[in-house]
Amino acid sequence: MPSDARMLIAVRVVVVTTLLMASLIIQYTVTELLPINYIYLTAVVTYALTLVYIAFGQLVPSRRANLLIQVGGDLLVETLLVYFTGGLDSPFSFLYLVSIITASMLLYRRGGLLAASGAVILYGALADLMYYEILPLPEQSLVSAVPWTSSRLYFNMATNFAGFYAAALLTSYISEKLQKTFEELDVNRQNLAELRAINQNVVDSIPSGLITLSSYGTASFINPAGCAILQSAPLAILGKHVTELGFFTLEGWNDVRVSLAAGAIIRDEIEFPARDATRNIGFAVTPLQTLDGNPSGYTVIFQDLTEMKRLEAQLRLKDRMAAVGELSAGIAHEIRNPLAAIAGSVQVLKGSASLTQQEQRLMSIVLKESERLNKTIAEFLRFVRPQERHPVEFDIAASLAEALDLLMNSSELSTEHAIRREIYPVSFQLMGDADQIRQVFWNLARNAVQAMPHGGTLTVSTHVHDDTYHILFSDNGRGMSDADLQRLFQPFRTNFPSGTGLGMAISYRIVQEHGGRIEVVSRPGQGTTITVSLPVVSHAGVMVRRPSGAFITA
Ligand code: ADP
Numbered sequence: 390m391p392s393d394a395r396m397l398i399a400v401r402v403v404v405v406t407t408l409l410m411a412s413l414i415i416q417y418t419v420t421e422l423l424p425i426n427y428i429y430l431t432a433v434v435t436y437a438l439t440l441v442y443i444a445f446g447q448l449v450p451s452r453r454a455n456l457l458i459q460v461g462g463d464l465l466v467e468t469l470l471v472y473f474t475g476g477l478d479s480p481f482s483f484l485y486l487v488s489i490i491t492a493s494m495l496l497y498r499r500g501g502l503l504a505a506s507g508a509v510i511l512y513g514a515l516a517d518l519m520y521y522e523i524l525p526l527p528e529q530s531l532v533s534a535v536p537w538t539s540s541r542l543y544f545n546m547a548t549n550f551a552g553f554y555a556a557a558l559l560t561s562y563i564s565e566k567l568q569k570t571f572e573e574l575d576v577n578r579q580n581l582a583e584l585r586a587i588n589q590n591v592v593d594s595i596p597s598g599l600i601t602l603s604s605y606g607t608a609s610f611i612n613p614a615g616c617a618i619l620q621s622a623p624l625a626i627l628g629k630h631v632t633e634l635g636f637f638t639l640e641g642w643n644d645v646r647v648s649l650a651a652g653a654i655i656r657d658e659i660e661f662p663a664r665d666a667t668r669n670i671g672f673a674v675t676p677l678q679t680l681d682g683n684p685s686g687y688t689v690i691f692q693d694l695t696e697m698k699r700l701e702a703q704l705r706l707k708d709r710m711a712a713v714g715e716l717s718a719g720i721a722h723e724i725r726n727p728l729a730a731i732a733g734s735v736q737v738l739k740g741s742a743s744l745t746q747q748e749q750r751l752m753s754i755v756l757k758e759s760e761r762l763n764k765t766i767a768e769f770l771r772f773v774r775p776q777e778r779h780p781v782e783f784d785i786a787a788s789l790a791e792a793l794d795l796l797m798n799s800s801e802l803s804t805e806h807a808i809r810r811e812i813y814p815v816s817f818q819l820m821g822d823a824d825q826i827r828q829v830f831w832n833l834a835r836n837a838v839q840a841m842p843h844g845g846t847l848t849v850s851t852h853v854h855d856d857t858y859h860i861l862f863s864d865n866g867r868g869m870s871d872a873d874l875q876r877l878f879q880p881f882r883t884n885f886p887s888g889t890g891l892g893m894a895i896s897y898r899i900v901q902e903h904g905g906r907i908e909v910v911s912r913p914g915q916g917t918t919i920t921v922s923l924p925v926v927s928h929a930g931v932m933v934r935r936p937s938g939a940f941i942t943a
């Protein structure tokens with residue numbers, strides 16, 4: 390049985406029982422004057438009907454049917470009561486209103502009007518039957534049997550009927566209004582919850598960092614992406630002032646607040662000292678407002694630009710190298726031809742017998758220097774116009790060992806130098822041009838030794854990680870300044886006594902063309918670690934060659 394139908398039964402039983410008790414008490418303690426047998430009758434009928442309602446409720450689950458049958462039963466009982474207490478003169482006709490209001494509240498307008506109509510029919514029929522004396526006036530009636538005039542009958546009926554319908558309409562109107570308000574409230578509450586969830590979702594899933602600041606500039610919120618970018622726990626950020634977080638200096642912040650108040654949007658970049666390394670953070674600050682437009686703080690939206698900056702620098706370098714290469718290849722070529730003519734002519738002149746020893750010596754210098762110039766140009770042309778690559782499967786660990794053996798036996802190495810090898814695995818197959826890769830190893834290892842003119846240890850180690858073969862050249866030589874690092878891969882930049890400044894440029898190019906990369910970490914006076922990373926043939930052994938010539942695994 391629906392809960393309100395059950396409730397109605399309970400209320401009715403309580404009311405009727407209370408009435409019954411009160412009557413009993415009055416009858417047996419105060420007076421026996423009152424003729425109240427009709428009250429007992431009403432109570433008995435009501436209890437009997439209650440059993441009917443309960444049985445009906447077990448059989449029929451419909452709420453509407455349950456409520457209607459109870460209201461109908463009530464109307465019947467009320468009619469009975471009104472009859473026993475004098476019909477038109479009964480003081481109990483107001484009870485109809487109780488049923489009508491109950492029906493209007495629980496079943497709204499239709500139920501209310503139905504109950505009102507039921508009351509009209511029952512009350513009208515009763516009044517008519519009594520007026521025409523078809524039903525006799527009960528003996529225990531409360532009222533004196535004053536005969537009714539027809540006008541009193543009609544007036545009484547008219548006012549009662551109007552009252553019934555008015556009660557039905559008014560109550561159901563208010564009840565429906567209330568119901569609608571509840572429903573709207575529910576929908577609003579649900580919308581609000583959804584909106585909040587969406588909001589939370591958006592804030593949680595945007596890849597940008599988001600910090601909100603109070604009007605004073607202290608952080609009041611940070612999203613997960615923000616924590617990840619700054620590599621900090623929320624508690625390390627929340628409550629801190631924006632100047633403590635490193636976004637601004639104190640004066641800077643004051644200027645920013647003035648500019649923001651004037652409607653500007655602040656964009657800037659900072660270097661944030663994150664846990665692993667300094668990160669480049671790009672950020673924008675905007676004012677935050679409440680719904681009614683009052684300033685309530687600021688938002689800082691930020692991104693990690695570190696990787697982007699690195700790529701950008703790489704691209705810029707590539708670009709510059711391409712430009713330098715094009716231009717100087719032309720010039721180099723133009724030098725080479727006359728140089729060959731000069732060297733050839735001097736060679737011929739040197740053969741003539743009439744030369745003094747001094748002249749012989751000078752001509753040897755010319756020959757030696759033109760030879761050196763030619764070698765530099767040849768190396769340079771090799772850099773700008775790399776030879777064709779012959780990718781084959783080769784043992785990269787063996788190539789590395791060869792390059793290092795070569796260096797060990799060269800005059801570059803003194804007894805002060807040591808080379809430590811930590812090469813694992815001892816043999817590893819890779820696709821690429823073995824000669825060119827060996828050239829890279831030679832360049833890097835030789836640089837490391839040259840960076841340690843007073844001796845030191847070069848450690849060469851390898852490992853495979855994530856389908857990439859890494860080779861590390863680590864020296865404890867003189868290291869490089871930031872400015873040196875910036876120019877490391879540019880051709881013709883050299884700090885070594887007999888250098889050409891082409892080794893790194895060539896190595897860079899070769900590694901690029903093999904789809905790999907070179908990373909450099911260096912501290913002036915302490916040493917340098919250069920890491921070459923090359924993609925590995927996939928374990929399935931499938932290798933795809935990209936049009937650019939770089940290798941990628943498939
Ligand atoms: P080169 O060896 O002919 O000078 P490179 O291109 O091989 O040309 O190197 C360019 C410059 O980079 C070097 O002159 C040196 O200043 C710097 N450099 C390269 N490797 C190292 C290293 N391991 N330690 C310190 N400086 C280095």
Ligand code: MG
Pocket residue numbers: 832835836888891892893
């Ligand atoms: Mg070099």
